[in-house]
Amino acid sequence: MSNVHSATDSKVFNPLAIAILTVSDTRTPETDKSGDKIxxxxxxxxxxxxARCILPDTAETLRQQMQSWISDPAIDVIIATGGTGVTGRDVTPEALAPLISKPIPGFGELFRMLSYEEIGTSTIQSRAEAAICTGTIVFLLPGSTGGVRLGMEAIIIPQLDNRHRPCNLSELLPRIRHEH
Known part of the structure; x- marks a missing residue:
């Protein structure tokens, strides 16, 4: 018997407002395949x-944009793609760090476990992560479309569906916001 549950609840679906941040020094709206996939x-x-934007790999610029969206009550979730690797230009986790109220370490752990099935040990180079920032859920995904697809389909979409059982982040969002 599997302990994985799906969205079979009789609740009405609650759509969320998502902001997409592509972190890249080279992508444009025409070439942003990972942002398009999200x-x-x-x-x-x-x-x-x-909301949606493309910003260069500059920690302060990324932090300012994320803070702006976190402060916007019309945005429920931020999904960033890019800047989660291990090179000097990969600064998305560092940009997010001062804004985190509560980390969600299980996201990165699960992402890397699932990614291992597709890319083997190369998954150790991913610093994908998630967190609660005040009352906003933030996910950091790799810049690759494969990494985006995996994270979105296997983890994020189910967790943003208030009907997903046994539990999900979407149904916790009102409590999270109330606490902040």
Missing amino acids: AELALAAGHQIA
Whole structure:
């Protein structure tokens, strides 16, 4: 018997407002395939895209944008793609760090476990992570479309569906916001 549950609840789906941040020194709106994949999968799941931008790998610029979205009550979730590797230009986790209220370490652990099945030990180079920042859920995904697809389909989309059982982040969002 599997302990993985799906969205079979009779509750009405609650769409969330998602902001998409692509972290890249080279991508443009025309070449942002990872940002497009996030938008495609989020929209297909019934969510709304509240904001979207592409910013260079500069910690202060990324932090300012994330803080702006975290402060915006119209944005429920931020999903960033890129800047989660181990080179000097990969600064997305460092940009997010001062904004974190509560880390969600299970996201990165599960992402790397699932990623191992696809790319083997290369997954150790990923610093994918998630956190609660005040009342906003933030996910940091790799810049690759494969990493985005895996994170979105296997973890994020189910966790943003208030009908997903046994539990999900979406149904906790009102409590998280109330606490902040």
